[in-house]
Amino acid sequence: MLIRIFSKSFLLSSTIILFLFVSCSDPVEKPVSKGDDGQVFAIDTKESEIPYLVISTGGKEIPYEPGVSAQMKIYQQKKLIQEQAIDLEYRGKTSFRLSDKKGFNFETIDGTGEGVDVSFFGMPEEEDWRLIGHVVNLNDKYIWDRSLIYNHVGYELSRKIGKYASRGQFVELEVNGEYLGVYYFCEKPKRDSNRIDIKSLNASTTNLSGGYILKIDKSDAGPEQDNKPLSYFLNNWDDDARYTSANSFRSNFDIFSKPISFPAFQPPYHADQYLETYFTYEYPKAENITEAQKEYIAQYVDQFENALISDDFTSSSRTYTNFMEVDSFVDYFLITELCRNVDAYRISTFVEKDRDGKLAMGPIWDMNIGFDETNRIPINDWVVKYNNYVSNDPWMVPFWWQRLLEDPIFRQKVKTRWQSLRQSELNKVMLQKVVDDAKTYLETNGAVSRNYAKWDQGIGVNYDQSIQNLKVYLTDRSSWMDAEIGNW
Numbered sequence: 058m059l060i061r062i063f064s065k066s067f068l069l070s071s072t073i074i075l076f077l078f079v080s081c082s083d084p085v086e087k088p089v090s091k092g093d094d095g096q097v098f099a100i101d102t103k104e105s106e107i108p109y110l111v112i113s114t115g116g117k118e119i120p121y122e123p124g125v126s127a128q129m130k131i132y133q134q135k136k137l138i139q140e141q142a143i144d145l146e147y148r149g150k151t152s153f154r155l156s157d158k159k160g161f162n163f164e165t166i167d168g169t170g171e172g173v174d175v176s177f178f179g180m181p182e183e184e185d186w187r188l189i190g191h192v193v194n195l196n197d198k199y200i201w202d203r204s205l206i207y208n209h210v211g212y213e214l215s216r217k218i219g220k221y222a223s224r225g226q227f228v229e230l231e232v233n234g235e236y237l238g239v240y241y242f243c244e245k246p247k248r249d250s251n252r253i254d255i256k257s258l259n260a261s262t263t264n265l266s267g268g269y270i271l272k273i274d275k276s277d278a279g280p281e282q283d284n285k286p287l288s289y290f291l292n293n294w295d296d297d298a299r300y301t302s303a304n305s306f307r308s309n310f311d312i313f314s315k316p317i318s319f320p321a322f323q324p325p326y327h328a329d330q331y332l333e334t335y336f337t338y339e340y341p342k343a344e345n346i347t348e349a350q351k352e353y354i355a356q357y358v359d360q361f362e363n364a365l366i367s368d369d370f371t372s373s374s375r376t377y378t379n380f381m382e383v384d385s386f387v388d389y390f391l392i393t394e395l396c397r398n399v400d401a402y403r404i405s406t407f408v409e410k411d412r413d414g415k416l417a418m419g420p421i422w423d424m425n426i427g428f429d430e431t432n433r434i435p436i437n438d439w440v441v442k443y444n445n446y447v448s449n450d451p452w453m454v455p456f457w458w459q460r461l462l463e464d465p466i467f468r469q470k471v472k473t474r475w476q477s478l479r480q481s482e483l484n485k486v487m488l489q490k491v492v493d494d495a496k497t498y499l500e501t502n503g504a505v506s507r508n509y510a511k512w513d514q515g516i517g518v519n520y521d522q523s524i525q526n527l528k529v530y531l532t533d534r535s536s537w538m539d540a541e542i543g544n545w
Contacts, residue, residue, distance in 0.1 A: 094137045096130060099236040100229075105502040108133050108178070108228045110188075110242070114145065119232075121147045121290040123283055124163065126170065131177070131228075141175055142166050147290070148187065150275055152425065154291055156192040158237060158512060162245070163188065178226040180244060181251035187223070188230060189241040192425060193512045200516055201425050203523035205239050205508065206495040210527075211396045211424040212243075213491050217482040220388050221252065222420045227495070229504055238508035239499065246407060246420050248340045253420065256412035258341055258350065265353040267412035270340035273455065274404045276300050277337065280344070298325035298451055300335045304343040306355040308334040312444060314366050314456040326451055334455040339407070354410065361416055365457065370464045382417040386461065387474050389418035394440055395483070395534060398427035402441060402454045429530040436530075437537055468545045475542050479535070488531045496524045 090101035092111075102109050114127040124146035131139040147153055148162040165175040165184045174182035189208055192201040205227075212222035225243030229236070248255055248270060255268030275297040282289070282296065300307070300322055307321040311332035319329055336358065338346050361380035368375050393401040398421070405423035410416050429436065434446045441458040443450075461467045481487075499505050500520070509518050 090135070092130070092132045092135050092137050094130075096132070096137070098132075098135075099231045099234055100507060102132075102135065102229065102507075103503060104134055105229070105504065106134060107499070107502045107504050108138075108226060108242075109135075110228050110230045110240075112143070112145065112230070112232045114233060116233075118287075119145055119147060119161075120284070121153070121287060122278070126166070127163075129163070139177065142168070144170070144172075147287075150297055152190075152192050154294075155194050156190065157195045158190040158193040160190045160240075161188040161232075162186075177242065180224050180226075181249075183244065183247075183249055183252070185245040185247055187241075187243050187245050188228075189225075189243060189425075190237070191239075193516075195512075195514050195516075198516050200512070200518065201430055203518050203520065204492075204496070204527050205499060205505070206492065206527075207396075207424040207427050207430070208241050208243070209495055210491050211392065211398065211421060211427060214395065214483065214488075215388075215392050215419075215421050217487070217491075218388060218392070218478055220385075220392070220419055220421075221254075223252075223422070227499060227504070229507065236507070236511055238511050239504050246422055253340075253407070253409055255340075255409055255414075258412070260345070260347050264412055265350055267410045267414060268340070269350075269354050269410045271336040271354070271358075271408045271410075272339045273334060273402070273406040273408065274337055275452065276304055276335070277343075279304065295325040298330060300337075305335045305337040306351065306358075308336070308362060308455065309359055310334075310362055310366065310456060312453045312456050314362075314460060330451045331449040331453050334453075336408070357410065358416070362457075365460050368464075370466075375464075375466065380415055382415045383467065383470060384474075385417035385419055387467075387470050389421065390441070390458070390471060391475055391478070392421055394538060395531075396421075396424055396427045397429070397434075397436070397440055397530075397534060398424050399431055399433050399440055399443060400424075400426060402458055403443065403450075403452045429526055436534075439541075472542050472545050475538065479539065483535065485532060485535070488535060489528055492524060492528050492531065 090098040092098065096111055098109065098111070109132045111130045111132070112127050114125050117125045119125060124144035127143050127145040129141050129143050130137055143163040144166050145161055145163045148160045153159060163186055164172050167173045172184040174184050176182045191205060209225060212225065215222035223244040223246055225241045228240050228242045229238065230240045231237065244252055246253060248257065248268065253270060258268055276299050278293065278296045302322060309317060311317050312334065317332065341350065357380065361377060364377040364380055368377055400423055401421065407420055407422060408416055408418060434440060434443055441454060441462065443454045505520050509520065
């Protein structure tokens with residue numbers, strides 16, 4: 058094999074073109090793209106302004122949990138702009154099992170392996186971050202969110218109406234020499250003055266009233282599952298529904314607002330699980346929360362639920378409002394319904410309570426089967442009516458929302474807020490602009506074509522059509538909500 062080396066005048070930017078001759082065959086171009094520090098990229102990003110991440114674990118296998126030490130380099134237009142040691146692991150439950158394009162959690166660490174707060178892309182310093190991919194199943198030939206922007210759009214709309222949602226940045230990702238495509242590099246929703254801004258709570262705190270972060274969600278595998286092989290987690294459906302007194306507490310009422318008479322913490326997927334709502338401990342974490350704190354927050358939720366059930370909505374007085382921040386519930390409802398996130402209310406759902414404060418909904422999270430993605434519920438009905446269309450799902454919508462929408466005072470607050478937002482932050486022009494800006498950024502920088510050169514393996518993705526479908530969806534959905542809410 059001969060290698061013909063051309064003069065410097067043939068070098069374009071940081072891409073080196075080598076012509077390889079094998080025997081007497083014609084030369085084959087092989088572009089080698091490099092960062093300004095000599096790092097060879099798995100793909101040529103040309104002059105893209107989208108950050109390009111190169112992560113290396115030094116040959117170590119990436120686990121599900123706990124993580125493995127790795128090195129991350131961030132390039133922009135092939136210039137190294139940041140380098141950071143991280144602790145890396147896979148993330149997700151259903152998405153992890155179904156998708157060939159895996160997501161990742163990572164923690165920024167110092168030279169000793171301890172967590173350290175770091176800022177990326179101008180976002181506030183923290184140590185916990187997420188790399189969210191898109192579900193791509195090559196065997197069954199399907200992709201969730203072909204637009205690549207569902208999470209970005211949902212979170213941006215939430216921030217536009219003044220509600221915190223995870224800040225993020227589109228990136229292209231390479232891990233251990235393999236190009237993985239477009240990802241959303243974003244904050245983990247957690248207690249922090251720049252994220253979920255509630256008071257700290259530890260074992261020595263005497264005021265038990267907060268702050269707490271709960272999740273209505275699938276359960277997490279406990280520390281007893283640490284260091285198990287990836288094959289375990291790829292088939293680990295039972296742990297999604299393995300609730301225990303250590304990781305959660307259960308509502309005393311079923312999804313129909315009736316008292317539950319059967320015991321909690323039964324085996325995964327038992328016959329009556331669809332009736333239950335569990336609240337998992339997000340902050341303090343399950344391993345840190347005290348028994349007194351568990352008792353306090355469970356009693357507080359129970360007081361709220363009892364008040365919500367017992368209030369007479371034909372009168373002008375309400376007691377459930379003593380326990381919940383009504384405006385946060387209103388905004389959560391509106392963004393969830395506009396984005397048609399069928400995972401909301403019942404999984405991936407955050408509930409917070411600050412010290413001396415009330416229960417508040419949010420932030421919104423996990424939009425990968427939102428918008429026009431799924432047919433689980435009709436396109437022209439409320440996500441909150443999920444239980445009307447799906448029977449005996451292990452995770453159903455809690456009774457809270459049906460009950461709240463029976464309250465004319467709550468409905469009026471929704472109506473007033475929606476109509477105001479439609480004249481401002483959520484008008485038609487603004488909704489279209491959020492989509493167009495993201496699409497333009499990804500497409501003009503070549504990231505869409507590179508992503509689907511990797512992942513559209515016979516699936517047949519029409520990216521422009523997916524964007525057009527999303528824009529039509531937002532127009533139609535918001536107009537439908539105008540009519541429905543207008544009649545309240």
